[in-house]
Amino acid sequence: MSRAFVPLVLVAMVLFAAAPLVVANAPFEQTMGLVQKIFYYHVPSAMLMFVSAFVCGIASALYLFRRSAAADRVAVAAGELVVLFGVIVLVTGPIWARKAWGVWWEWDARLTSSLLLWMIFVAYLLVRRFGGPGSEKLAGAMALFGMANVPFVYVSVNYWRTLHPKTSVVMTLAPGMRGAFWFCVAAFAILYLLLLTIRKRLEDRQAAVEQLYLAVEE
Amino acid sequence: MKRLVLLVALLALLPGAVLQAQQPAAAPGAAANPSPPAGVPQDFVPAGSLPQAEQLPAAPLVIAAYAFVWVALLVYVWSLWRRMTKLERELADLQRRVQRQ
Numbered sequence: 652m653s654r655a656f657v658p659l660v661l662v663a664m665v666l667f668a669a670a671p672l673v674v675a676n677a678p679f680e681q682t683m684g685l686v687q688k689i690f691y692y693h694v695p696s697a698m699l700m701f702v703s704a705f706v707c708g709i710a711s712a713l714y715l716f717r718r719s720a721a722a723d724r725v726a727v728a729a730g731e732l733v734v735l736f737g738v739i740v741l742v743t744g745p746i747w748a749r750k751a752w753g754v755w756w757e758w759d760a761r762l763t764s765s766l767l768l769w770m771i772f773v774a775y776l777l778v779r780r781f782g783g784p785g786s787e788k789l790a791g792a793m794a795l796f797g798m799a800n801v802p803f804v805y806v807s808v809n810y811w812r813t814l815h816p817k818t819s820v821v822m823t824l825a826p827g828m829r830g831a832f833w834f835c836v837a838a839f840a841i842l843y844l845l846l847l848t849i850r851k852r853l854e855d856r857q858a859a860v861e862q863l864y865l866a867v868e869e
Numbered sequence: 870m871k872r873l874v875l876l877v878a879l880l881a882l883l884p885g886a887v888l889q890a891q892q893p894a895a896a897p898g899a900a901a902n903p904s905p906p907a908g909v910p911q912d913f914v915p916a917g918s919l920p921q922a923e924q925l926p927a928a929p930l931v932i933a934a935y936a937f938v939w940v941a942l943l944v945y946v947w948s949l950w951r952r953m954t955k956l957e958r959e960l961a962d963l964q965r966r967v968q969r970q
Contacts, residue, residue, distance in 0.1 A: 686927040688931050689935075692935060693934070735941065738941055739937070739938050743934040743937065743938065747930070747934065749930060750925050750927050842942070846945070849949050850949060852953070853949065853953055860963060863960065867970070
């Protein structure tokens with residue numbers, strides 16, 4: 652990853668610089684018009700929120716069952732990114748809803764379950780930060796619970812009556828929109844990979860500092 | 870026991886009776902669906918067909934959404950950089966102390 656890091660930073664910068672142009676050139680959606688353009692940042696962020704919850708959950712499982720300290724550090728990094736991308740989803744969604752639905756927020760299945768998922772990972776970070784010694788295991792269990800929630804959040808739009816579009820939206824995009832959408836997904840995915848790497852490195856450094864403190868005390 | 874049951878029943882019915890009393894009495898012969906005031910359209914009107922003054926402009930919302938994404942990402946990257954710088958300084962300081970020992 653260290654060799655690929657700088658090229659990936661450059662690729663991400665180019666993709667994010669080009670993204671506004673790509674989005675602007677994508678065709679307008681028939682009923683929603685301009686406000687539908689929020690889709691190109693909102694949906695990739697939601698996808699990465701789900702991916703990050705899975706990364707955090709799987710890494711936590713590795714920590715809980717195999718005592719892998721490196722996996723625990725990956726879990727913390729991914730947990731923080733769930734919260735970051737979750738904030739983006741939970742802010743851009745209501746901005747879009749205000750125009751499309753006429754309300755900022757609706758307590759329907761998708762919105763409420765997304766908020767709950769985000770809150771689980773906020774709680775995960777709070778436990779990690781303020782839980783004291785041994786809190787890693789409790790936080791790990793919370794991450795597993797959060798990961799288990801993801802499929803329910805995803806399918807909620809298909810099983811409950813909701814204002815939110817169904818999961819079939821991405822697969823049925825118009826050809827002109829499809830390219831712009833997957834372009835943004837690629838940009839966000841590379842950014843996610845970079846942020847996860849940097850955040851994991853921060854955790855590695857933190858572990859090194861803690862070990863050195865122990866060495867100084869001895 | 871009977872008195873207790875009676876008391877509980879009265880307490881259960883009381884809020885309903887109070888709410889019933891608070892409701893304004895319907896005018897005799899009033900329709901179930903009162904007609905809307907004059908000037909309000911009776912049929913469904915698509916939002917796009919409304920006059921410009923009644924439409925919510927989309928551009929500020931799109932700009933706000935995109936600006937928020939950029940600001941959130943930049944603030945996060947800045948916080949990572951700040952935390953990393955602080956840790957590197959702490960690490961260098963500790964390494965110096967260990968070497969001295």
